[in-house]
Amino acid sequence: MAVTLHPLRMFLQNSLINTKSTQLSCRFTSSLAFVPNPYVILRDYKFSGKYSGRNTKILHAHFLKTHFLQSGIFFMNSLIDLYCKSADMVAAHKLFDTIPLPNVVSWNVVISGYNRSSMFVKSLEMFCWMHLFDFEPDEFSFGSVLSACVALQAPLFGMQVFSLLMKKGFLSSGYVQTQMVDMFCENSDFKEALRFFNDVSCDNVASWNAIISLAVKNGENQVALSLFREMCCASLMPNSYTFPSILIACCALKEMQIGKGVHGLAIKCGAMDVFVETAIVDLYAKFGCMSEAYRQFSQMQVQNVVSWTALISGFVQEDDTAFALQLFKDMRKIGQEVNTYTITSLLSACAKPEMIEEAGELHSLVIKLGFVLDDKVAATLVNMYAKIGEVGLSELAFSETKNTKDPSVWASMLSSFAQNQNYGRAIELFTVMFREGVKPDEYCICSLLSIMSCLNLGSQVHGYILKSGLVTDASVGCSLFTMYSKCGCLVESYRVFQQVHVKDNVSWASMISGFAEHGYPDQALRLFKEMLYQEIVPDHITLISILTACADLRFLRTGREIHGYAFSLGLGENTVVGGALVNMYSKCGSLSLARKMFDMLPSKDAFACSSLISGYAQKGLIEDLFLLFHDMLQNDVPVDAYTVSSILGAASLLCQSEIGTQLHACIEKLGLQANVSVGSSLVTMYSKCGSIEDCRKSFDDVEKPDLIGWTSIIVSYAQHGKGADALAAYELMKREGVQPDAVTFVGILSACSHSGLVEEALFYLNSMFDDYNIAPSHRHYACIVDLLGRSGRLREAESFINNMPVEADALIWGTLLAACKVHGDFELGKLAAKKVIELEPSDVGAYVSFSNICADGGQWEEVTKIRNSFNKTGMKKEAGWSLV
Structure with missing residues (x-):
């Protein structure tokens, strides 16, 4: 039966000295009687790479039997190293303890062995014993123990080792420098790592790679590029570990040309492994150069899951979902993970x-x-x-x-x-x-x-934010003060804003927008100046908000200064910012500048057109308004509800039903008839044109009328003397859950006045404060005086004026004066006229009405006095005119 020799015995067989034949070799190997060269045995065993605890113990036994271990410490250290490589640290440590006089190599082998077996605490213990027994560590000792500190994330012990190696003069060692940089990198202390790196003047590529990688991980991409340039200038050759980090930095900084240069250098340096090639694919993909990314991907000899994912993500980023899904199918087809x-x-x-x-x-x-x-x-x-x-x-x-x-x-x-x-x-x-x-x-x-729109719940969430320590987070702070802004609590919103330590552009933009949108444009301007003082460059959102504030304040000069600033930032031709500039110039009354800015816009959006149309409407430039609207339709510029409402507002001034009908047809074609603001404008236009039936039809087309819509139809009914219909609309509005405001009650009281509904009017006047907590204004009281005057109840009207909780103004006395003229009450009319003239000396109508009352009463001397008094003022009565 064939006998298979143990692998170690094979090594021993191959190491025999002066063997004469294979048969003799086998005989001496099995008995281990022949003494081979121990150096050859060690060399062959190490080069085999087939380490195991059992093999090493066999070799150990052989060296004990042949007394090689007594020939020098070299064999002891070699055996310890073999035990370490075999992951048998117990045997290694036991053998180390048998050495009578271990040298620094002995200690280093055991320390590095513990590192190799991930027994980092034992590695630190061995280093401490080495130091305690007064053995002088060398650069390898320090490098190994620093590696253990990195693995254990023990920066305090690492700094103590650092102090010791500085004292011993090992700071110039490249191996130690690399380990120190790695330690700083592992603890993410970039500033300290960079300071150390600059102090020691590292001249090995591994240290440069470590510091560059740490810079990229900490978002210091510009620093990473600067270090890379210094590395190249120092004649250090970048390798495959250097290029991926630099390519990531190029992506983050949007430096496409630099990225291409790094790509060329990687080819020149011969560092094109799978990691570098994947980073190159990712570079082109993130810059949207998908054809080049795909070409680089196709040239890769090894395509791993990272390279596939980088390419797929690039197509997703470019919104080419179909091709991204096709790549995924190809990826699955070849069995790629x-x-x-x-x-x-x-x-x-x-x-x-x-x-x-x-x-x-x-x-x-x-x-x-x-x-x-x-x-x-x-x-x-x-x-x-x-x-x-x-x-x-x-x-x-x-x-x-x-x-x-x-x-x-x-x-x-x-x-x-x-x-x-x-x-x-x-x-x-x-x-x-x-x-x-x-x-x-x-x-x-x-x-x-x-x-979040509920202030109570928002405050509770604010409490949790304070308790959890998230209040210092910029995004949380921004969301919190934005929530308070939406709830109308601008004071609390600004207080939270001030507590945010690091304010980014979004934070500033949100707070400025909050002030601008909630009626505090002056505060928005003040905050914008503070932002500039802190040298924070505003983005287009901030500029839009501050231009809106200038428009509300009618600050033309400030708006022009911001226009110049936006131009210097390269945002002057931005479509959205341009629209805000058109709006600002229009509201400030500078229509020539508004039109000039509008013509400069590369593309006209609905907001810019609406702003200019609104400006034309405010100035009564009806022809320019309709020409611009015609251009919008011809050029397929989207027309929104705001634009149409502005046009209808201008059309209502013409009181021409033909134009209104044409606009209504255009609105139907655009599908905007159900919009509440458009519907309200149609109601107002038809009301001024005298078509109450069209008012009602336009109102019925509105999908869900709001307060303005309901008020429009109520006022229209009131103006046309349909008091009952106005009150019916008001009751229906309440059933729909819409709360009236002060303007709604003006319409209600006016309707009562035109229909002679005195008791109803007094009821609704009391309802204002009792039911809705709305304090009546002079306009509401004037409606009651007008109602009483129309009914001939002039003395009641006088009594009502005297008992009002507010002082009567010229409008109220003028209303009574008009009623006195109709009913020929000379004495009361004379009193009312004097009150109007006292309150409004420049009111021509008051003089004329008073003169007419006196003339009707046959008091010509009084007429002469009034006319002489009128002539002394230098005022003139404008001649009447008619469209007929």
Whole structure:
């Protein structure tokens, strides 16, 4: 029967000295009687790479039997090293303890052996014993123990070792330098690592690679590029570990040309391995150069899952979902493995309503491949269905996570509810998080606050933010003060804004927008100046908000200065900023500049057109307005409700029903007749044109009238003397749950006045304050005086004026004066006229009305006095005119 020799015996056989024949060799090997060269045995065993504890023990026994171990410490150290490489650290340490006088190599072998076996604590202990027994460590001792410190994340012990090696003078060793940089890198202390790196002037590539990689990980991409340039200038050859980090930095800095240069240098240096090639594919993909990315990918000899995913992500980024899915099919066809990044990229690509079928297929594949339990995949699934609009499927995907504690998955579900404005479910889920012991992170908080409109709940969430220490997070702070802004609490919003330590552009833009949108344009301007003082460059959103503030304040000069600033930032021709500039110039009355800015825009959007049309309407430039509207229709510029409302407002000034009818037909064609603002404008236009039936039809077309819509129809009925219809509309408005405002009551009281409904008018006047807490103004009291005057109850009107809680103004006395003229009450008319002239000395009508009353009463002397008094003022009565 054939006997197979043990591998070690084979090594011993091959190491025999002066063997004469194979038969003799086998005989001496089996008995180990012949003494081979021990150096040859060690060499052959080490080169074989077939280390094991058993083989090493056989060799150890052979050396003991042949007394080689007594010939020198070299064999002891070699055996210890072999035990370490065999992962038998117990035997290695026992053999080390038998050495009478171990040298520094002995200690180094054991320390590095413990590192190799991931027994880093034992490695530190051995170094401490070495130092305690006064053995002088060398550069390899320090390098090994620093490596252990890195693995254990023990920076304090590492710094103590660092102090010792500086004292011993080993700082110039490249091996030690590399380990020190690695230690700083592992602890993510980039500033300290860079300081050390610059102090010691490292001249080995490994140290440069470590510091460059750390710079990229810490987002210091510009520093990484600078270090790379210094490395090349120092005649150090970058290798395959250098290029991936630099290519990532180029992507982050959007430096395409530098990235291409790095690509060329990698080819020149011969460092094109799979990692570098993948980084190159990723570079071109992230810059949208998909043809070049695909070409580089095709040239790769080895295409791993990372390179496939980089290419697929690039096509997803370019919204070429079809090709991304085709690549995924090719990837699966050749049996290439799939990772979570591949899946999440594809799920993000399918987050479109028209791709619901593909989304479902991918979901099934996720379940089949077992990725459904991965938190990143689960979060992406929830987000995908949320963007498609399928909240129910989002909840289904969320339920498949098996009660995960990962806040990111919960944040995705909260975001899903937020995107679909499901406020109640979002609050409910947020409560469940606490019940399940999941601590909401900043993403959960931001998603919830984005739809929070209840101040009470918002304040409670604010309390949790303070308790959890998230108040210093910029995104949380921004969401919090935005929530307070939406709730109208600008003081609290600004207080939170001030507490945010690091304010990014989004924070500044949100706070400035909050002031501008809630009627505090002066505060928005002040905050914008503070932003500039802190040398923070505003983005286009901030500029739009501040231009809106200038428009509201009618600050033309400030608006022009901001226009110049926007131009210097390169945002002057931005379509959105340009629209805000057109709006600012229009509202400030500078229509020539508004038109000039409008003509300069590379593309005209609905907002810019609407702003200019509104400006023309305010100035009464009806012809220019209709010409611009005609150009919009001819050039297929989208027409929105705001534009149409402005045009209808201008058309109502013409009081020409033909133009109104044409506009109404255009509105029907555009499908805007159901819009509440358009419907309200149509009602007002037809009312001024005298067509109350068309008013009613336009109002009926509105899908869900708001307060303005209801007020428009009520006022229209009032102006046409249909008091009963106005009051019926008011009662219907209340049944619909729409709360009236002060303007609505002006319409109601006016309707009562035109229909002689005195008791009803007094009832609604009292209802204003009693039911809705609206304090009546002079306009409301004037309606009551007008009603009493029309009914001939002039003395009641006088008494009503004297008993009003507010002092009567010229409008109220003028209303009474007009009634006195109609009913020929000279004495009361004289009193009313004097009051009007006292309050408004420049009111020509008051003089004329008073003169006419005196003339009707035959008091010509009084007429002469009034006319002389009128002539002394220098005023003139304008001549009447008629369209007929």
